[in-house]
Amino acid sequence: MEGNGNKSPRSPARRSGVTTLEDVAQAAGVTRMTVSRVISGKGHASAATQEKILRIAAELNYTANQAAIALTTGRTGNIAIIGGRLNRHYYTNIVQHLESQLNASGYQMKLLYTRSDLKELVLAINSAVVDGVIIVDQFNLVEEFRFRKPQFSQPCVYIDAVKYQGVDCVHNNVRPAFTQALEHIISLGRKRIAYASNSRDSLVIFNTEQRRQIYLAFMGAKGLEPEFISARPDLESLEERIQAVKEHIQKSGCPEAIVCKNDEIALLVCRAVLDAGYRISEDVVLLGCDGLPFMT
DNA sequence: GGATGACTTTACTCCCGTAC
DNA sequence: GTACGGGAGTAAAGTCATCC
Structure with a gap:
């Protein structure tokens, strides 16, 4: 069965040339939900419908809008990495390993770095879209996160060679x-x-x-x-x-x-x-x- | 023709900035 | 202050094909 894609209840006023789920749905003659299920691999769809939707999505260069996904799921797939003296090989090494592990787990690493006041990054992270924060080698930032806990709900993990009580941390035991x-x-x-x-x-x-x-x-x-x-x-x-x-x-x-x-x-x-x-x-x-x- | 399962659609929801 | 738009997910309902 194919839906009434041309009679979609939504006719979004397009702000850019970006291909959306709606575009793929209209081109395939199905609803957004069918496209969503095929793209995500969750739920039922006939082999023919799957092949058609995937082909059209590829032709239209469709990629899921992460901001929209974050809107509905509350998850962004982004993890922020803060701190770490990136001019030090030790810390760049840690960051590289973090990126590998995050990517393997389906997350994207967002590296936040500044040479000035790192606390400004903590303020900025409130408006950024991330699912969690990993702080490397900047214990004062952990205190900042704990202080701002009421306004900041994302989990925060600290990585360093020192183990601190009362903080979620990964202790590098040398x-x-x-x-x-x-x-x-x-x-x-x-x-x-x-x-x-x-x-x-x-x-x-x-x-x-x-x-x-x-x-x-x-x-x-x-x-x-x-x-x-x-x-x-x-x-x-x-x-x-x-x-x-x-x-x-x-x-x-x-x-x-x-x-x-x-x-x-x-x-x-x-x-x-x-x-x-x-x-x-x-x-x-x-x-x-x-x-x-x-x-x- | 009723039961069942596969497949698809509809309605609603999320949050926040912007326009009115 | 309120309504609306943006893009996608979820729950529930609807449709269709197949089998007995």
Whole structure:
């Protein structure tokens, strides 16, 4: 049976040349609902009707209007990703994996990024159409979402190496891998193991620096003296920071191994070690912990 | 011709900006 | 302040073909 597509109760005033469900229905001589069922694959439709509708939809370049779907279902198929220092390989890596997983689950990733106030993004997300929000590496934004909970109903998940109570989070536990790496260094006979980070001094400034805490606990358990190398984030240029590490090495001698907060610090330390006249591997074992391809 | 299932249609709904 | 338009989904009802 074919419906009275030409007598559709809707004759929308077209605002653009975009093909709609109505257009396909009229061309196929069926109703919008039949087209909808065929396109979505939900519900019954004869093989002939399916073939006809799919052919016409392809000819007319029909694609479902996501805004209209969101209107009826309340779902947009979009997930917003906020935060993450995208100039860091570690975070771009996370974002790439997130996109793969979201696409595999039928969602589209909407990456929201700004170099200014990230809280503005939280305000913007209220008007954006997304089904949920994933925050990477910006815990203050989680607090912002919690504060605005009454006006913001989308689920929010936080991703970082640190686990927070009372927050939906994916905790990236680096302890096993980092501990294994330290054990490997010990197995190589290296006893003087330093920790390099971009903290200003040897104190644990941020409790979020999990690797430093693991390092301290490990060295304590082995009865070894901890040693800290600061990559001096207060210095303007990269060369100055390399020079600061180099001066540490020249002043105190080169440690037998240096474990770094991340691969970027490892690259910086690598330059300093080489500039100071030492060899990587032979003189000093260098360890990063982010998974940069050339650091593994 | 009644029962059944497959197929299709109708009416209503969603939310929000805009026009009146 | 109210009505309307925008595009698509849902529930319920209607139509048709087939079988016994």
